[in-house]
Amino acid sequence: MRSLASLALALFVALAPRPALAAPDEAVLAAAKAQDGPYRETLKGLVDVDTGTGDVAGLSKVEAVLKARLEAAGLAVSTRAAPAFGGNTLVGTRSGTGTRKIMLLVHYDTVFGTGDAAKRPYTERDGRAYGPGVADAKGGVAMILHVLAALEALRFDGYGALTVMFNPDEERGSRGSRDAIAEIARDQDVVLSFEPSFAEAGIDAVTVATKGINYASLTVKGRASHAGGAPEAGRNAVVELAHQILQLQDLGDSAKGTSLHWTVIHGGTKPNIIPEDARAEGDMRYFVPDEYDRVLTQARRIIGAHRVPDTQVTFDLAKGRPPLPRNPATKALGERARAIYAELGTPLALAEIGGGTDAGYAFQPDSPAKPAILESLGIVGGHYHSADEFAVLASITPRLYLATRLVMEVSR
Numbered sequence: 001m002r003s004l005a006s007l008a009l010a011l012f013v014a015l016a017p018r019p020a021l022a023a024p025d026e027a028v029l030a031a032a033k034a035q036d037g038p039y040r041e042t043l044k045g046l047v048d049v050d051t052g053t054g055d056v057a058g059l060s061k062v063e064a065v066l067k068a069r070l071e072a073a074g075l076a077v078s079t080r081a082a083p084a085f086g087g088n089t090l091v092g093t094r095s096g097t098g099t100r101k102i103m104l105l106v107h108y109d110t111v112f113g114t115g116d117a118a119k120r121p122y123t124e125r126d127g128r129a130y131g132p133g134v135a136d137a138k139g140g141v142a143m144i145l146h147v148l149a150a151l152e153a154l155r156f157d158g159y160g161a162l163t164v165m166f167n168p169d170e171e172r173g174s175r176g177s178r179d180a181i182a183e184i185a186r187d188q189d190v191v192l193s194f195e196p197s198f199a200e201a202g203i204d205a206v207t208v209a210t211k212g213i214n215y216a217s218l219t220v221k222g223r224a225s226h227a228g229g230a231p232e233a234g235r236n237a238v239v240e241l242a243h244q245i246l247q248l249q250d251l252g253d254s255a256k257g258t259s260l261h262w263t264v265i266h267g268g269t270k271p272n273i274i275p276e277d278a279r280a281e282g283d284m285r286y287f288v289p290d291e292y293d294r295v296l297t298q299a300r301r302i303i304g305a306h307r308v309p310d311t312q313v314t315f316d317l318a319k320g321r322p323p324l325p326r327n328p329a330t331k332a333l334g335e336r337a338r339a340i341y342a343e344l345g346t347p348l349a350l351a352e353i354g355g356g357t358d359a360g361y362a363f364q365p366d367s368p369a370k371p372a373i374l375e376s377l378g379i380v381g382g383h384y385h386s387a388d389e390f391a392v393l394a395s396i397t398p399r400l401y402l403a404t405r406l407v408m409e410v411s412r
């Protein structure tokens with residue numbers, strides 16, 4: 001999950017009346033509890049190997065472990081190269097006795113560097129587990145493997161097809177795996193994504209909307225001249241850029257959850273030269289897909305008003321990770337998850353997050369109800385992307401219960 005640290009977390013409907021308390025499914029709860037210890041073993045094994053995006057040696061080691069685990073769980077496994085950063089995407093599938101197609105998705109790369117696992121190996125302390133990527137998202141990888149084990153223990157195969165996808169480059173925008181995610185998701189009825197949930201929020205949550213990310217760029221072409229001898233002959237690109245940034249400040253729409261922040265600027269070469277070139281980069285976040293066109297159109301109209309004459313100004317918006325927009329199918333899955341958690345007497349919030357995840361690639365804009373997608377089914381944790389990242393050990397059993405029950409429910 002990119003830039004989770006800057007996550008703008010909006011919890012909504014957390015205050016909605018809790019669904020009627022049904023009793024927990026004792027067999028599933030027992031199966032989840034039985035996986036608690038083995039889960040922690042698996043997590044330790046994953047965390048103690050460096051899998052920073054592009055660390056092909058480490059990614060290959062973990063890939064081999066994951067392949068063997070999926071095959072041991074009865075899945076037929078294929079791999080797809082993930083060009084751009086290296087490493088392979090693993091896709092495992094097994095057929096069942098039902099009709100519904102369900103996909104479990106999470107990345108196995110981290111933001112951490114080679115050597116970090118040796119410096120900070122997996123440890124448990126005061127109810128928390130620590131180590132590089134322990135929650136984001138190796139806790140989710142282990143969660144999927146142990147949901148498979150719990151389903152096996154329950155002898156449940158009521159789905160039509162169960163597909164597991166582990167990709168190696170999410171922390172760098174999934175550039176090598178995004179097409180495979182979209183392609184395989186298109187064929188599914190349900191996609192469950194296992195990014196972590198948010199201990200900092202003080203309430204457990206699953207994610208029902210994620211923001212898309214676009215990269216804005218602004219360039220100004222002026223004319224260079226001597227700042228002392230002939231400044232009037234120049235056309236100051238830096239001044240024009242500053243003007244443009246100020247008039248492009250209000251392109252966001254908070255009601256829709258759209259923001260555009262200018263974050264990086266460049267301009268000028270030498271102090272005594274009127275600058276000929278200047279440029280800026282910006283970060284756009286949005287929930288509503290149409291906002292891309294609105295922002296692009298409005299920005300291109302606004303930049304027509306110049307402060308410095310005879311300058312050329314361009315505005316571009318490069319598409320990054322798409323959003324998981326607010327949609328009824330995801331909301332309904334979120335409500336089912338909340339009802340399942342209520343069986344354990346635990347409230348569950350439905351979160352909208354400012355970061356982007358691979359759920360955005362699984363979402364099909366031309367078919368918003370299929371697959372139905374739910375995010376943050378991984379472990380509860382916090383301080384993602386930092387050296388004190390942690391996972392909450394007490395969340396293992398309830399999270400295993402939730403995901404196992406969900407797979408069984410959506411199979412019907």
Ligand SMILES: [Zn+2]
Pocket residue numbers: 001002107136137170195196
């Ligand atoms: Zn992640």
